[in-house]
Amino acid sequence: xxxxxxxxxxxxxxxxxxxxxxxxxxxxxxxxxxxxxxxxxxxxxxxxxxxxxxxxxxxxxxxxxxxxxxxxxxxxxxxxxxxxxxxxxxxxxxxxxxxxxxxxxxxxxxxxxxxxxxxxxxxxxxxxxxxxxxxxxxxxxxxxxxxxxxxxxxxxxxxxxxxxxxxxxxxxxxxxxxxxxxxxxxxxxxxxxxxxxxxxxxxxxx
Numbered sequence: 001x002x003x004x005x006x007x008x009x010x011x012x013x014x015x016x017x018x019x020x021x022x023x024x025x026x027x028x029x030x031x032x033x034x035x036x037x038x039x040x041x042x043x044x045x046x047x048x049x050x051x052x053x054x055x056x057x058x059x060x061x062x063x064x065x066x067x068x069x070x071x072x073x074x075x076x077x078x079x080x081x082x083x084x085x086x087x088x089x090x091x092x093x094x095x096x097x098x099x100x101x102x103x104x105x106x107x108x109x110x111x112x113x114x115x116x117x118x119x120x121x122x123x124x125x126x127x128x129x130x131x132x133x134x135x136x137x138x139x140x141x142x143x144x145x146x147x148x149x150x151x152x153x154x155x156x157x158x159x160x161x162x163x164x165x166x167x168x169x170x171x172x173x174x175x176x177x178x179x180x181x182x183x184x185x186x187x188x189x190x191x192x193x194x195x196x197x198x199x200x201x202x203x204x205x206x
Contacts, residue, residue, distance in 0.1 A: 008096075008103065008109075009036070009108050009109055009112050010032075010036070010046060010047070010050050011050060011053075011054065011096070012093075012096045012097075012112050012113070012116070013032055013035055013036055013112050013115075014028065014032070014047075014050060014051070014054065014060075015054070015059065015060075015085065015089055015092060015093040015096065016093060016097075016112075016115070016116045016119070017031050017032065017035070018060060018083055018084065018085045018089070019085050019089075019090065019093055019119070022063065022082050022083060022084040022085075023082065023083060024080040024081055024082050024083065025047070025048070025051070025080070025081060025083070026080070028047070028083065029047055032047065035112065035115055036108070036111075036112065051083065054089070057088070057092075058086055058088050058089075059085070059086060059088055059089035059092050060083050060084060060085055060086060060089050061083070061084050061086050062081045062082070062083060062084075063081070063082040063083075063084055064080075064081055064082070093119075097113075097116060097119055097120045097121075097124065098120075098121065098124055099124075100124050100127035100128050100131065101131075102131070102135075104128050104131065105128065105131040105132045105134075105135045106135070110128065110132050113128055114128075122183065122186070122187055122190075123187075125183060126180065126183045126184070126187070129176055129179055129180050129183065130180060132176060133173060133176040133177070133180065136169050136172055136173050136176070137173065139169055140166070140169050140170065140173065143162070143165055143166045143169060144166065146162065147159075147162055147163070147166065150162070
């Protein structure tokens with residue numbers, strides 16, 4: 001199950017990056033490492049099996065740019081394969097970006113979804129943020145309960161480590177609260193603007 005979650009995160013990351021720009025494997029590896037490396041240890045060995053699956057599904061395509069003044073026989077070996085998103089790939093990406101269930105709230109899933117929030121619908125963004133906050137609030141309860149049980153029995157270093165974990169989660173919850181507040185304010189602003197636009201034709205018709 002964990003492997004399947006990881007595959008889903010990698011698929012979203014690859015499709016999202018190729019949506020921004022076609023790129024060859026080496027460049028894609030660097031971009032993925034910068035993106036996924038923040039949330040988990042990214043294995044280069046998992047990239048090419050993922051690309052192979054996406055090619056088989058028709059979600060991406062290979063392009064081998066011709067190199068001037070290089071014999072065709074050498075081009076096949078020397079040229080870099082550029083991966084591009086297909087129309088089906090764009091459709092699959094949009095489908096993945098509308099998913100707002102528990103997988104998008106977990107540590108690695110949330111990070112990758114958040115990286116592509118600019119391509120995600122506002123209502124989906126809000127559901128993911130609220131789901132992530134709810135998950136972290138559950139985690140906070142667990143931290144606090146563990147601290148209450150073990151405070152008198154652990155050494156000072158273990159206690160510091162537990163407090164550090166608690167403070168880290170509390171900081172992320174505060175950050176999420178700020179993001180959720182801004183998302184809601186923006187949605188309310190857009191809703192009011194839409195109501196004004198709908199009322200204007202009525203006033204002109206009077």
